[in-house]
């Protein structure tokens with residue numbers, strides 16, 4: 026809750042952000058940070074107690090026993106608000122997946138300029154899951170069939186969406202018995218809106234079962250489709266060296282920042298920046314070339330595949346423009362603040378919208394079309410280059426960090442066992458022995474209501490000390506990157522002894538960056554493969570693992586949380602709970618709160634809780650991990666037991682200053 030103006034250190038834990046917030050104040054410009062200080066959130070809407078579903082209201086249920094004008098109870102209202110948010114989040118991710126499927130179809134038919142099928146092996150693997158014939162067929166033929174199958178998932182009316190076949194057999198049976206398998210992606214989103222219209226579904230538990238079905242249409246539908254096709258078209262990620270933070274912007278280059286979510290656009294812009302015509306055009310304009318970087322999940326898509334630097338996470342979008350060094354901020358869909366356009370008027374930056382679905386008044390619109398992708402990408406870059414001459418004074422914080430992202434589930438599988446014995450066996454063994462106490466997925470957004478990156482990085486660092494292996498996606502991964510936690514040699518002196526041994530043996534950082542927010546489906550796949558590998562029970566809910574989104578803010582995050590719960594995970598969200606009810610009358614409005622926790626745990630083995638205090642998040646995470654270990658009959662975690670087998674080279678490296686360690690390990694000197 027806002028309590029007046031915070032100090033810069035209270036607004037962000039990132040020194041680069043703090044520098045830009047000082048600059049914003051000097052210039053008298055507002056940011057999401059200052060607007061959050063100025064605007065107190067509505068505690069009635071925020072706690073899920075306001076119903077705006079019809080014109081008789083809005084009804085605000087602030088007194089015990091009060092109902093809306095139609096008689097709707099607080100439980101019904103909270104459940105309806107939650108399922109609507111989940112439907113919006115699922116729609117966003119899934120519409121992204123749909124566009125990827127259309128692009129795959131166009132590529133298969135030779136109608137998409139500039140795109141290739143880069144990962145034929147993944148295409149064949151994915152197609153084989155669904156019985157699409159792969160032998161003696163060209164990649165284009167297979168891709169055409171897969172695209173048709175995937176496009177069909179969105180409008181399917183009956184039956185089951187096909188990616189659920191990739192869950193454990195036991196989980197599929199559970200979902201079938203509970204009747205929650207999505208019939209079609211669009212159908213579940215539409216039904217969520219129908220059920221929550223005035224006078225429809227008015228049993229909170231019944232509404233919440235559809236929340237599960239709708240979220241599964243995202244995680245085991247639209248998002249999984251998006252991840253599969255991104256890998257097929259742009260390559261399945263493998264570790265690559267990258268950089269993160271505002272210091273990646275360059276004074277003597279044309280800076281183009283790509284922000285949003287869909288790799289169809291950003292990957293073509295990556296290709297266009299390497300075109301000799303564009304390089305020459307930039308040089309004629311007086312720059313050394315075009316320097317590309319990303320914000321939000323577009324950053325993650327480019328980072329995990331090509332090592333293109335990330336200028337920052339969600340709350341860095343305005344700060345990048347405040348440097349005065351950005352010629353163009355190119356946006357597509359999701360997480361784009363309308364404030365960018367007003368802000369850009371103080372500088373020379375052009376905000377360029379590209380999606381037929383997203384326009385911002387005052388922005389330049391250059392519509393993207395995958396059939397002419399490379400041509401449009403070049404047009405966008407030329408627009409940015411033409412703007413270089415208008416650049417004024419710049420203030421680029423000289424702060425950036427190296428990182429190694431790109432840990433797809435395929436790569437994790439390979440790195441653990443090598444080409445001939447690729448498997449999750451070594452990871453399961455390490456958990457069973459207690460070298461790794463458990464696994465935490467720390468994902469999700471920034472939220473200006475809390476200190477930027479603090480909750481992400483505090484929880485991450487504390488869990489690492491407890492031998493918890495961390496996987497990350499989205500803006501949380503960029504937070505960890507900015508702090509240097511995605512580099513093995515930087516993080517290893519801060520992690521528990523058993524985890525350190527595993528990371529040194531395999532040669533991985535203790536925090537694995539798995540990609541963008543749609544790539545949370547990679548985490549579903551990892552958990553499924555761990556369960557199928559054996560030794561950690563026979564389904565995901567038995568694995569000592571927890572999902573956390575300490576700084577969540579988007580409806581997509583709620584959809585992700587809910588499909589993870591449906592898959593058997595314990596999910597902890599930080600910040601405010603959208604179903605908390607008023608603090609002084611929790612007893613009157615706790616049905617939804619309890620149902621998504623204990624109720625869902627009884628059904629799915631996973632639960633969703635909102636916990637504001639980071640130490641309590643850590644306590645509950647470790648308690649859950651230890652409970653799952655005990656249920657599996659695994660030895661209690663004992664930090665004294667491991668950690669003496671580290672090899673001499675790592676010990677030597679730890680004695681070196683950081684830049685020399687990096688050079689020794691990666692052959693790249695820090696600059």
Ligand code: XCC
Nearest residue numbers: 322360469470499500542
């Ligand atoms: Fe959240 Fe998904 Fe947006 Fe970042 S970008 S703010 S949804 S973490 Ni994906």
